[in-house]
Amino acid sequence: MESDTTLTSAETEQWLTTPLTQINDGQATATSGVLASRRSAALRRQKSRLIGTASTKIGASRRRTRTPRIQTEPETLLAAELVNKTWSIYKASPLYSFSINLLKNYSKSLTVELEAAIKKGVAVGLDSETTCKATFSVFEGFAYDQDGAQSVKLSVSAKRKQISDNEPSEVLTLLLTGRMNDASKSISGSFTCCPVMLTRGQVMFTDIVMAWMQNQFDCSIYRMSFSQYHLAWMVAMWAGILPENTSPKSVMLVYSVPETEGVDTLTLSINPHDCKRLWVSVHNADSSSFLESEVHTFHKSLELHFYQHFKIHLSCMQLSSIGTPIVFVSSEGKMKMYSVEHVDSVLQLLVDLIVEEYPDRLQESL
């Protein structure tokens, strides 16, 4: 049984007119979010001290200058393909001997694998009447750093021979964003770093494709999952960004309620304009980076407000998904982007999060 409580925008408006100075003291209390952030910051500190990379202090900004930057051309239609669809996110270790020149071979090999799987009856729900075809293609308009290393798109289509109209239906689309180099002699050249993979389609095909890729490129691929610390960052960073053209969606935070009968989740949705006002008051307009203290302030103010009205401590619950005007993200690794202009900043954050977990030797070479 599910029941959610939502905050009306009227209440939010009313509360936001109360002095914001009460909230801006920015003192750290032991909420679970802060504990997680402390631990994560401590981890970063220790890790950086150990292995001698550039140190990051508590309160440091989120942007790192080390990871590759994604640039997209928003006007292209292909970037728009990403928007308004729910993607599942996977992360991969560096791929070995992936070359952009061999895309045709990969397509053929994967097609064979898919057909064999269908014939063997592994594919549940598909009889042997179906044929599959896999196509790798370069995804234009998605440059990765200035050297133009591009992304690769894989689309798997299946069609049933019984139906006379031979329109193949797309059952899986997969997008690899990463640096694609030509395989060269040096070690760093043989590996392609392809941290983020976005997929959309049937799970069965995803499994087969992932298994094929793990075998072909000697990597390991796992589903991305976001901790609530990451989700808190995301909602704080992007809550105030309203895309101009369309009417913005409301900011939503979904908490999962622990072990209570009858209540599974708690959804908090806030009018985006009110959220923007809060965001503007919290964020220092001059700096281009977002600080951890700002994240903390933002969340604490929301929690305090909620407590005043409903006497529920939001800090005791875990965030399971967040929605902002530009993107919706859930902790199981699902994402839906709404705004074309902000695609690159969202993807940049994903890349940052994944690259953070790589071994440091690899991080330095990126």
Added chain:
Amino acid sequence: MGDLYVEDAVEYFTNPHSRTATRGNVPLSNALAAINKEASANGLSPDSITILLDVAASSRFSDTVSQKLVKCLIPRHTVSEDAVVRAISWLCTNIPSSNLQALIVRWILLVYDLIDSKDRLHALYGLIFHFIEDDTMCPYICHLLHLLTRREDVRLFRIRRLLNLQSRVGVQTYISGLLSIYRLYYPNIVSLVMSGRRKIFFKNTDTAWAQVIRKVQARANAVQRPITVQVPSLAVRGTKPRHKRAKLQLVPSLQSAVDQTDVTVPTDSIQTSISITAGMKLEQIHTFEDLLTNVDRLELPMQVAALLRHPHLQHLLLCSSDRLLTTRLSYWLHHTLQEELILGNGENDAVRELLDMVVTFTDFIQEGVPVLDDIIIRYLMVWNGRDYRSHVLQLITRMGMMPFSDLRECILEPLRQIYCSSSVYVKCQVLYCLLQLLTNYSALEWVTPDPNSNTLPLPNTTSVFSPKADTQALALTTIQELIAYIDKLCVLGLTQERDHAFLMHYTLSYMELASTLGQRFGVPLQQVVSAFLIYRCVFALHAMAVSRVCGVICDYCEQYRMMAKKAGDAGKQEGWDFIVNTLNGYTLDICDTLWRSKAFSFHLNPKRSTMIYHLTSADAVARTRVANFHTAFSLLQHPALMGFTQSFLKQQPDEDRSLGHAHKHRGKLLTHLQERHLQGVDRFIHTFIRSKD
């Protein structure tokens, strides 16, 4: 006759003396009925299936009996691969009739999914292929081959034979079925005229039989699942959602690399014969000798991590000139362990299997994997001290050298927390891990500098993974501080556990290691074991402690002498005074206690510094009200050694069983102790006390 048990029935069939005639053979029909009943009710165990299939295929009994037996082979859970391999070997002898052979193949098809492993079946592909010539078996053999075919089984000569067969018997659906899967792998070689509609190639002839098998399997599986009690967990919910399909096996199975250009090059790619110059598949290497003979034509594996499963192939990792294989392995290991270990929830069999393999691998290469250092450090921050404890401790023993402050913060601190709050057995495990770490650091990271040579020692180039940086100066300080840290842990542990024997043993191992580091590894002596430990062992209630601590003092003495001799003309160095004084103090106090019966006699020579608790007045000891404390801990009367004195006296002639007598014959008492493996005391006395007699 009543119903037989299945075991008796099986026994009837295996007994070489059973009558094999069919007519009028009542025991035979009873046995058959019993097996049939059991099979259709509950299914047969894998062992029974192996035995019965062997009996049936050998055709010892008549054909009808054998066929009925094969029809009864309904597996309960799985079928062992042995059974199938033996059946196929019987088929090769051509002893069973062709109907029986066909029936056996049909049975294999029905239980194909239940066979526990198929490695040997794949190896027998060529043999099975041979059976297509037999007309009765051909459809079933083609079906079996259809299921077994992998890319490397497709050979030109096999395609030719199939086409020949087709021209002989006409276009048959089963031949087309097999050709279609060949076509899948090499579309340019096989051309097949196929009608527009996809046909069903292999008819299911044994639907009733299959249904019985399914029913029995379902029943067996339902029984096996235990009733689980939902215990609500107090642990904080992990951030990672549970997978609906958890991976059963993390480490991939071995598969040789497929040449990338295969798909594009049209005709030459397929192997036309078993040529000697062709590349050798890794799956065919089973022993080290095979590896040696074929090392020049091995094909590298697709996923390097699969090598973790095969110890004899791990030599490959040691031989590669560029570090490509090891880099691939590092990245894969790091990513997988990051996901499964650090972000995972609770304990997991697949992860345990992977960790087992990783530990075996590090033992094989006798060093650690650098990326695992990173993983261990991250994992220790979120570790609960219990999951995979033995694996984590073993991986810690292989950590790379790092400054002591980092070592303490990342490794020793979490270990200390576990140490202080756990039972004595965990304490021992942690201590053992740290001792191994110390040994590995001393043996591998510290290279004794040669005072005669002028060149600097070469950096370590024999490492499997990236060459280590020059860590000499770092190594010495870390090792010395690690010794001091382990010392403190021992002190803490002994106090907490009140001299538990296990902990005492590991403490003594630590002391023995610390006292022989110089002789074994050339680590310079810069500190001595703390007084607390020495005296706790001297006054312990356990004979092992007394003896071993005497041995430790002797080792220290030897180490010091060796070091002094090596320094030679360079003379005394700083810090040696302290070591000398400490060791002298220990020696004199132990001599006083054990031999001269003058324990706690500080007042006799106030100038000599005694270590024992820096007592300043005789009253302090008198207040403990221990009677005769001077002699209470001597060799004869020490609480730990008293039993040995008594056993020594029992061996003496009757008139002389007194302590005074024992005192006179202390030399013999020492020999007596030595026979009972308490060599330390004897060695100590002979090293330090000049005998007057």
